[in-house]
Amino acid sequence: MDVYPPILIKDERHGLPFSKGLMAQSFTATGLSPARAYRAAARVQDELRGRGVTEVALDELHAIAARVLTSAAGADFARRYEKLREISKLDRPLIVLIGGTTGVGKSTIATEIAHRLGITRIVSTDAIREVMRGIFAKDLMPAIYESSFNAWRGLRVPVPHGANPVIVGFREQTAVVASGIKALVERAVIEGVSMVVEGVHVVPGYLEPSQFKNASVVQLLVAVTDEESHRSHFYIREIQTDGTRPFEKYRANFGNIRLLGRYIEDLATERGIPIVYSHQLDRTVAEVLELVVNAVIREDDERGMSHVLPAEGGE
Numbered sequence: 001m002d003v004y005p006p007i008l009i010k011d012e013r014h015g016l017p018f019s020k021g022l023m024a025q026s027f028t029a030t031g032l033s034p035a036r037a038y039r040a041a042a043r044v045q046d047e048l049r050g051r052g053v054t055e056v057a058l059d060e061l062h063a064i065a066a067r068v069l070t071s072a073a074g075a076d077f078a079r080r081y082e083k084l085r086e087i088s089k090l091d092r093p094l095i096v097l098i099g100g101t102t103g104v105g106k107s108t109i110a111t112e113i114a115h116r117l118g119i120t121r122i123v124s125t126d127a128i129r130e131v132m133r134g135i136f137a138k139d140l141m142p143a144i145y146e147s148s149f150n151a152w153r154g155l156r157v158p159v160p161h162g163a164n165p166v167i168v169g170f171r172e173q174t175a176v177v178a179s180g181i182k183a184l185v186e187r188a189v190i191e192g193v194s195m196v197v198e199g200v201h202v203v204p205g206y207l208e209p210s211q212f213k214n215a216s217v218v219q220l221l222v223a224v225t226d227e228e229s230h231r232s233h234f235y236i237r238e239i240q241t242d243g244t245r246p247f248e249k250y251r252a253n254f255g256n257i258r259l260l261g262r263y264i265e266d267l268a269t270e271r272g273i274p275i276v277y278s279h280q281l282d283r284t285v286a287e288v289l290e291l292v293v294n295a296v297i298r299e300d301d302e303r304g305m306s307h308v309l310p311a312e313g314g315e
Contacts, residue, residue: 029081094216107124110196152165230258
């Protein structure tokens with residue numbers, strides 16, 4: 001059995017041993033399956049050993065990795081790998097806000113996106129609402145004690161003439177929960193921790209990404225256009241949660257859920273917030289990832305340009 005000396009990765013600060021497992025993990029972040037990612041990482045290792053090197057510069061290693069990815073999986077995966085590398089160099093936290101009505105797959109998408117971006121903190125707005133229920137008595141804030149699609153039951157004021165009570169109740173609940181989201185994001189920015197926040201209360205207009213100066217904040221919406229596909233999500237969720245989130249509850253309120261979806265999507269369109277239409281999970285996750293990465297890189301370029309002083313004029 002051949003015994004190979006360790007290959008050290010050299011950068012400006014230190015040298016670490018090359019790890020095929022870590023390389024494979026970085027490849028899976030591009031959307032490559034674990035098996036294909038491991039085989040590609042093994043090819044990178046084989047190339048290094050074939051050269052007989054014991055040290056490799058970090059930039060050279062990434063160039064080899066991108067070339068191997070192009071050959072093994074295609075240019076799209078290699079391009080995504082390069083973009084994810086750029087994201088990893090950020091000197092500020094990344095906050096991803098994922099909204100959308102109930103049952104469009106937000107939590108699943110959020111988990112996948114967090115994993116691929118190396119983010120360990122994921123927060124649901126339902127969890128924020130639950131914490132607020134423990135702080136504020138029902139008599140004080142009755143709207144937060146109802147589901148988002150039934151928040152109208154907790155309204156304490158008359159609904160304006162011509163207004164839809166489902167929308168009015170949802171807006172009141174969202175205004176309360178949005179204050180909790182804002183506080184949570186502000187804390188993450190202070191700590192310098194990246195985070196993904198998902199939930200129906202991530203509504204365009206209630207939280208302005210531009211107000212968080214020391215972070216990259218990307219907001220987007222997930223939607224499902226086909227009603228039958230949307231309805232099937234609740235049936236699947238009931239099975240996955242062993243009945244703790246019963247299909248019948250959501251089926252009975254499906255009209256309200258769809259109504260809120262259209263309302264949130266209209267707000268997103270008005271404010272230029274991107275909407276990702278969910279169909280097949282892998283494709284949707286890839287689209288969301290591409291959107292987030294491109295937004296951050298574009299922002300990084302703009303920040304860099306803002307530090308470049310214009311050339312002095314004069315005669």
